[in-house]
Amino acid sequence: MKQRLGIAQAIMEKPKLLLLDEPTSGLDADGVAMLHDLVKRLKAEGVTILLTSHIREDITALSDRVLEMESGVLKALDPAPI
Structure with a gap:
């Protein structure tokens, strides 16, 4: 429930940029599905989303562009892995 509350707080003010750090951590399957739907909807509305996840x-x-950090260096993965 804390994770869902944090996500709700993050989107309450309709931000143009949304930073999500491990957003599915602690969510059940329904919560993960809800988050995926939410992120896709926000992307369609033009919100820029920076998401970190393992x-x-x-x-x-969820990603249009994927970057990977290795030894402190960001590398673009193009095309994004499937």
Whole structure:
């Protein structure tokens, strides 16, 4: 419930930029599905979303562009992994 509350607080003010750090952490399957739907809707509305995750499924399902950090260096993965 704390994770859902944090997500609700983050989107309450209709931000143009949304930073999400491991947003599916602590969510059940319904919560993950809800978050995926929410992120897709916000993207369609023009919100820029920066998402960090260790869960590859979240990254591939939600990202237009994927960067990976290795040894402190960001590298673009192009095309994004599927």
